Amino acid sequence: MNNNDLLFFCRTYDFLHVFIPKEKSGSRHTAVTYRQGLKTFRNYVNNIAGIPTNRFEFKDCTYDFLLDYRNHLHKVDNLKAKTVNNKLATVKSYVGYASARDVSLQQYAFSVEQVPYYSEPKELQPVIEDVDALAALLHMPPNTRKGLRDKVIMSVLYDSGMRVAELVSMDVRNVCLDHNDVKLRLHGKGNKERCVVMDSKTTALIRQYMGEFHPERNRDAPFIYTVIDGKQKYMTSRNVQKLIKKYSDKVREEHDLPESVSPHTFRRTRGTMLYRDGVDLAAISVLLGHADMKTTRDHYTSPSLDQMREIANRRNNVIPKEEPLWPDDEDELSRILGLD
Numbered sequence: 001m002n003n004n005d006l007l008f009f010c011r012t013y014d015f016l017h018v019f020i021p022k023e024k025s026g027s028r029h030t031a032v033t034y035r036q037g038l039k040t041f042r043n044y045v046n047n048i049a050g051i052p053t054n055r056f057e058f059k060d061c062t063y064d065f066l067l068d069y070r071n072h073l074h075k076v077d078n079l080k081a082k083t084v085n086n087k088l089a090t091v092k093s094y095v096g097y098a099s100a101r102d103v104s105l106q107q108y109a110f111s112v113e114q115v116p117y118y119s120e121p122k123e124l125q126p127v128i129e130d131v132d133a134l135a136a137l138l139h140m141p142p143n144t145r146k147g148l149r150d151k152v153i154m155s156v157l158y159d160s161g162m163r164v165a166e167l168v169s170m171d172v173r174n175v176c177l178d179h180n181d182v183k184l185r186l187h188g189k190g191n192k193e194r195c196v197v198m199d200s201k202t203t204a205l206i207r208q209y210m211g212e213f214h215p216e217r218n219r220d221a222p223f224i225y226t227v228i229d230g231k232q233k234y235m236t237s238r239n240v241q242k243l244i245k246k247y248s249d250k251v252r253e254e255h256d257l258p259e260s261v262s263p264h265t266f267r268r269t270r271g272t273m274l275y276r277d278g279v280d281l282a283a284i285s286v287l288l289g290h291a292d293m294k295t296t297r298d299h300y301t302s303p304s305l306d307q308m309r310e311i312a313n314r315r316n317n318v319i320p321k322e323e324p325l326w327p328d329d330e331d332e333l334s335r336i337l338g339l340d
Contacts, residue, residue, distance in 0.1 A: 006057045008045075011098045012038055019097055029165040029237075030189075037090030044069050058098065058108045066091060066115045074118065081118035088117060125299070126258035127269040133255035134158075134269065140247040145212060150243050152209045153224060157240075157263055159202040161270040161288050162186055164237045164263035173219040175210065182206045188289035196287060237263070271300035 004010055016038070020031045045056050049065070066088070073084045092112055099109035128134045138154050141147035157167060166186045176183040182203040184196050198206060214221060225232040226239065240263055248261035258265065267288065274284050285296040 005102065006059070007054065008056045008058050008061055009038075009042065009053055011101070012094065015094055015097050028169060033086070034090050034093070037087045038094060040073075040087055041069065041091050044072065048072060058095070058105050061091075061095065061108060061112060063111045063115055066112050070115060070118075081120050085117045085120065088115065125268050126260070126265060127272045127302070128257060128261070128265060130256045133251060133257050136255050137248055137251045137257070137261070140251055148205070148209055148212060149224070150247070152205050153240060154244065154247070154266065155202050155205055156184070156198070157266040158270050159198055160184060160186075160196045161267045162196065163188065163267065163289070164240050166289075167263075168222075168224060168235050168237055168240060170223040171219065172210075172214050172217060172221045172223055175206065175223060177207065177210065186289065189291070192289065192291070194286065194289050268300065271296065272302060275301050276303065 016031060016035050020034055021028075024030075042053060045051050046053060049056075051060065069091075070084055070088050073079045073087060074081065079087075092109075092115070095105070095109045095112050099105040128137070138151070138158065141150040141154075153167070156162070157164065162184075166188055169187070170184070174185045176185065180203075181200075182198045184198065186194055186196060188194065210217070213225075214223075221232055222234040224235045224240075226235050227233070244261055244263060244265075248257055251257055271284055271288055274287075275281065281296055281301070282293060284300065285293040288296060288300070290296050
């Protein structure tokens with residue numbers, strides 16, 4: 001075996017540029033996440049453990065070494081448990097990939113796989129409960145060219161329930177205008193394709209947007225874009241987050257909105273509202289692109305406050321009614337009874 005094959009980072013290029021996009025069919029967002037995770041690990045190896053990249057081997061990535069890395073991220077770098085777990089998962093996935101190509105590395109893969117993740121308390125992500133607030137947010141962009149773009153971004157995110165990564169990776173070819181309804185062809189996690197149909201109002205907005213931003217219908221152009229150096233570039237998820245924050249901050253002055261509104265808030269709100277309206281859970285799962293309906297059930301099936309009140313008031317006639325209390329003070333009790 002070539003000694004270079006023992007170096008831990010010797011297979012990162014193939015992992016990031018061949019395995020993730022081609023063999024695993026990962027999205028651009030997935031590839032970026034894995035690359036950032038491995039960069040974080042390499043920085044730890046170099047700067048905290050003090051081991052040069054060309055000296056760090058697979059055998060050095062022991063259970064204890066990776067456990068120390070996990071603890072450092074959480075306790076020293078103050079990263080959230082979820083973020084730490086994602087970065088830990090990246091290292092485990094990479095070592096698993098390397099061991100699949102070289103069976104002599106499987107002992108190391110088994111060792112690192114045993115490093116425990118941090119337990120994460122389940123936190124219910126917020127939804128926009130106030131329908132008027134949601135409407136105000138979607139109507140907030142002005143009637144300008146840029147305002148039309150922003151209105152389309154937020155309306156499409158809500159109506160389709162798509163992930164922001166799915167939106168910003170769309171090309172014009174993914175927008176079907178050949179029928180009365182606009183259909184969007186999405187590529188979700190694992191590059192799984194699904195088609196979603198927009199309602200009449202969103203359809204009208206998209207048609208207006210296409211006429212303004214894509215009059216030539218260049219199929220290879222990004223659907224949502226920014227112009228940099230005279231060229232159309234895919235808008236980033238971060239820019240979408242910024243514009244949503246800008247509008248939600250304005251709406252919050254007069255309406256009740258969650259403290260933080262993100263692109264995922266639209267997705268969660270859409271899925272939750274459909275569930276509350278009685279839409280079949282399987283249909284919601286297909287709309288949202290969930291591989292497992294359990295994900296839909298775990299994260300999108302919270303009842304509304306009115307539904308909770310209705311539940312609370314059912315079969316409660318056995319509970320005693322409120323009655324005036326006899327005072328504990330004997331002198332006061334004597335006075336009430338006329339015995340003083």
